[in-house]
Amino acid sequence: EAGVAQSPRYKIIEKRQSVAFWCNPISGHATLYWYQQILGQGPKLLIQFQNNGVVDDSQLPKDRFSAERLKGVDSTLKIQPAKLEDSAVYLCASSLDNRDVRRFGNGTRLTVT
Amino acid sequence: AQTVTQSQPEMSVQEAETVTLSCTYDTSESDYYLFWYKQPPSRQMILVIRQEAYKQQNATENRFSVNFQKAAKSFSLKISDSQLGDAAMYFCAYRTLEYGNKLVFGAGTILRVKS
Numbered sequence: 673e674a675g676v677a678q679s680p681r682y683k684i685i686e687k688r689q690s691v692a693f694w695c696n697p698i699s700g701h702a703t704l705y706w707y708q709q710i711l712g713q714g715p716k717l718l719i720q721f722q723n724n725g726v727v728d729d730s731q732l733p734k735d736r737f738s739a740e741r742l743k744g745v746d747s748t749l750k751i752q753p754a755k756l757e758d759s760a761v762y763l764c765a766s767s768l769d770n771r772d773v774r775r776f777g778n779g780t781r782l783t784v785t
Numbered sequence: 786a787q788t789v790t791q792s793q794p795e796m797s798v799q800e801a802e803t804v805t806l807s808c809t810y811d812t813s814e815s816d817y818y819l820f821w822y823k824q825p826p827s828r829q830m831i832l833v834i835r836q837e838a839y840k841q842q843n844a845t846e847n848r849f850s851v852n853f854q855k856a857a858k859s860f861s862l863k864i865s866d867s868q869l870g871d872a873a874m875y876f877c878a879y880r881t882l883e884y885g886n887k888l889v890f891g892a893g894t895i896l897r898v899k900s
Contacts, residue, residue: 675829714789714876714890715830728885761828770886773820776830 674697676777678764684783687770693780697745697766703727704741705774706749707763715763721747722770754784786810786880789891798867805852806862806894808877815839818880819853821862824893826874833875836860849853864896872898 677696685691695703699730702723714747718737720728724744732739736755741747753760759783788811798804821833836844836853844853848868852861864871877891877900 700840712892714878714892716890717887720885720887728887763828763830765830773832773835774830774888779828781828 676764676766678762678777678780680780681778682781682783684785685754686762687784688753690750691754691782692747693753693762693764693782695747695749695764695766695777697747697764698775701766701768701772701775702744703767703770703772704747705765705767706739706747707765708777709761709763711760718749720770727770742754751782754782756784758782759784787814787817787881787889789877789879789889791877791891791894793894794892795895795897797899798864798871800867800869800898800900802867803863803865804867804896806875806877806896807863807882808860808862808891810858810860810877810879812858812879812881814883816882818882819851820861820878820880820888820889821849821860822876822878822890823871823873824876830876834862867898869898869900872896 682725704721706718718732719739721741739749761779763779765776817838819836822830834846848865874893876893880888
């Protein structure tokens, strides 16, 4: 099966600019997750979707981060405006349902200067 | 809230030897899942092994095995016959069975394999 696809692979922006990341989950996977992984730390869940509905966004900084999964398939995570502390790897994962094993993409490395 | 602690920031092992990575967690739940994920430089998180808390038997996947001590809330990973391809960051993770089945990661252990 094709894996979780993410783009871009790398992104460098200046602070206060905006950026968007894209994720296409494994076909048939109803649950989609966005994680933020700061250097030297484990991934932290930002938002979890079940189909096109939000299950958990308690750790999402909603003043600057937004995410959508309009058709219940692919998803976009946006940061506007970016801060230096947003420099991290953003990982997308998907699973059949929230009890299933998460399958991860290769992530996007964001550098904010 | 559940927490996962990996006390070894970095470990080294000689090729073909055995290494054990440590993990402890804190929870008040009686049933849950535990995982070890591997993250190579490609950044993709790859599932290595999983353990269901209600199963007393330790999980094994080829050269990878765990030592699950539920009372001590300990979940260590043993890698036997270490290979150069095992070099990566290893994350221990806890998954609750509560609503959302949230997955919580430790800070990771870098494993270096010497030839």
